[in-house]
Amino acid sequence: MIDAEELYAHIVANRIAGQVATPREDNLSKYARFARRDPEVLFGLDPEGEWTETDVLALMAERCGVSPDPAHRHGQDVIDPELTIRALDALAEVVARTAARGGSVLLGTGHPSRLLEFHAAIGEGLRSAGCALLTPARNSPFLMHSARGTRACALDYVQRVGVVRVYEGAPPNGARDSAAADPGALSEPVHTHSPQPVRIALAALAESGEPLPDLVLGDHGWACGAGRMGVPAVGLADSNDPGVFVGEAEGEVEVAVPLDDGVRSDCYGLLSAYVLQQAGMSR
Structure with a gap:
């Protein structure tokens, strides 16, 4: 049994919360960029509010x-x-509701080296409870755009968690067609805040006539991109990721969990175990 006191101590000791590594300068820079509507920081949102830098800091x-x-x-x-x-408890409520209805779930992360195991653990709990874990558009090539340029990528799934891989050689037809990517030509999963992967996954479901998921569990562009498209979404977010919290404030993200998203991946194991416990899904 994981109690709140044990979880609190673990979170602080591993700097998941408390005195975190993300510097104040980076936080304020991202808040200012969000206020300027920088696409790199919006994560796929189109905020309804004005959201000045002062507003973002207050939120x-x-x-x-x-x-x-x-x-x-x-x-x-x-x-x-x-x-x-408190946010992990709210996430557990969403997970429990989804499990009770046997809903379909899409998982995805833009921080695969850190957060993949957290998402995979929650996903396995949901799968064991009878939920379908969706993996649409697997190996679909696409061009991912950012301020640093355009990269030829493919959407993939690791432990049923959506990730992005980058072509190390020439992609098929410039990564514009729907042919399956050659896994041997792709990198390990890469870091991205782009909403493109979740948009591609959801579009593939719609194009095949399949229903959209009952829940998207992700972070960064996965959570905000899904929420913007009207799909129920929950997400993890660092103190320099205002988009997920604005999405929550405007009702497009159901739960935003504040935490440092850059600590060792094994440090999040107690958090996923706590969520499953609170959802009544511990094994």
């Missing part, structure tokens, strides 16, 4: 626990562990 102080002081410009920032645990 992040409320939902994530960062310092609300606009004069605090440099050095250490924080994530409130109590808010992390």
Whole structure:
């Protein structure tokens, strides 16, 4: 039995919340970029509100626990562990509801080296409860656009969790057709905040006449991209990821869990176990 006190201590000791590694300068930079509607920080959202830099800072102080002081410009920032645990409890409620109805679920991460095991553990719990874990558009090639240029990529799934791989050689027809990618020509899963992967996955379901998922469990562009398309979505988010919290505030993301998304992958194991426990799905 994992109690809140044990979870709190684990979160703080591993800097998942509390004194986290993400510096204040990076947080404020991302809040300013969100206010400017920088696509790299929007994660696929089209916010309805004005969301000035002041608005974003106030929201992040409320939902994530960062310092609300606009004069605090440099050095250490924080994530409130109590808010992390509260959001994990809310995530558990969503997971429990989805399991009770035997719903379909799409999993995806833009931080595969860190967060994949968390998503996979929740997904396995849902699968064991009778939910279908969807893997649409597997190995579908596409061009991923960002401020750093365009990369030829493919959507793939590892442990039924959606990830992006990059072509190390020439992609099929410039990665524009629907032919299956050659797995041997692709990199290991890469870091991305793009909403393109979830859009491709959801479009593939729609084009094949299949229903959209009852839940998307992801982070970054996976959560915001799905929520923007009207699909129920929950997501993990760091203190420099205001898009997920704005999505939650505007009702497009059901739950945003504040945590440092860059610690060792095994450190998140207690969090996924806690979510499954709170959802009544521990094994």
